[in-house]
Amino acid sequence: DVKVTQSSRYLVKRTGEKVFLECVQDMDHENMFWYRQDxxxxxxxxxxxxxxKMKEKGDIPEGYSVSREKKERFSLILESASTNQxxxxxxxxxxxxxxxxxxxxxxxTRLTVT
Amino acid sequence: xxxxxxxxxxxxxxxxxSAVIKCTYSDSASNYxxxxxxxxxxxxxxxxxxxxxxxxxxxxxxxxTLNKTAKHFSLHITETQPEDSAVYFCAAQTGANxxxxxxxTRLTVIx
Numbered sequence: 032d033v034k035v036t037q038s039s040r041y042l043v044k045r046t047g048e049k050v051f052l053e054c055v056q057d058m059d060h061e062n063m064f065w066y067r068q069d070x071x072x073x074x075x076x077x078x079x080x081x082x083x084k085m086k087e088k089g090d091i092p093e094g095y096s097v098s099r100e101k102k103e104r105f106s107l108i109l110e111s112a113s114t115n116q117x118x119x120x121x122x123x124x125x126x127x128x129x130x131x132x133x134x135x136x137x138x139x140t141r142l143t144v145t
Numbered sequence: 146x147x148x149x150x151x152x153x154x155x156x157x158x159x160x161x162x163s164a165v166i167k168c169t170y171s172d173s174a175s176n177y178x179x180x181x182x183x184x185x186x187x188x189x190x191x192x193x194x195x196x197x198x199x200x201x202x203x204x205x206x207x208x209x210t211l212n213k214t215a216k217h218f219s220l221h222i223t224e225t226q227p228e229d230s231a232v233y234f235c236a237a238q239t240g241a242n243x244x245x246x247x248x249x250t251r252l253t254v255i256x
Contacts, residue, residue: 035188062242071154073234073246074189081242090146121188131177131238136188 034058035137037122043143050109052140054122061127063105064134065089065097068119080105081127112144147172149237151247158225159255166250168235169217177238178211178218183249184231192233193220225254 038053056063062081066074066089076089078097086097094116098106105124109116120140126132148171158164170178176197181189195202195209195218202209206225211218222229235247 064242071248073149073151073248075246076244079242087242123188125242130242131240131244133179133191133194134244136181136190138186138188 035122035124035135037120037137037140039140040138041141041143043145044109044112045145046113048109048112048144050112050142050144052107052109052120052122052142054105054107054124054137055103056105056122056124056135057103058124058135059102060124060135061102062125062130062132062134063099064123064125065095065105065107066121066123067091068121068139074121077107112142114144116142117144118142147175147237147239147243147245149235149245149247151235151250153250154248155251155253157253157255160225160227162225164220164222164225164229164252164254166220166233166235166252167217168219168237168247169215170237170245171216172237172239173213173216174239175237178209179236179238179244180207180209180220181234181236181246182231183234189234222252225252227254227256230254 064079065077080099122137123134179194183189
């Protein structure tokens, strides 16, 4: 079974802090994704990566950056956390570009910024 | 970009009844339509998907229909059980990676 793990289930950070959310997948997938999930808004794509060191902006990239130094790991960075970034963050992975392929999701990280 | 609308936002059914969730999309280039189920405390999990060259697909108690002309697709769950209670998301994909989600339907199956 594909396994996508996220470093934390719950995080509480203060406004202005730099926040790192880590995601690891164990199926040698080419693609990795970061979404945020908010009530009434569904899942919205922040960034995705289709290869090591490659990244593409999604629908809501403002205030976020990403890093993919190794194929299995994809990090989401909040350079200066703000209260409007309080949300559930979901990581996903899928096979390569010749898709579409099923996306496999991690359990999510609930981030609260105070 | 693609816009996916999903209805209803909440749905309650008696155990054993059927449940139907409907979605519409805007981009005629979308060619892949997955449905995800999200249980409490977990990430979404794919339950069924359909591609644009198919009109209907079934998997036991779950079926999905697609009408490309009208740009809508639906999830049908028959003989609902309490374990079907969850939030369901539809999605539409254009290209290899651009997956756009609906806003979700919270399904409650009443025993």
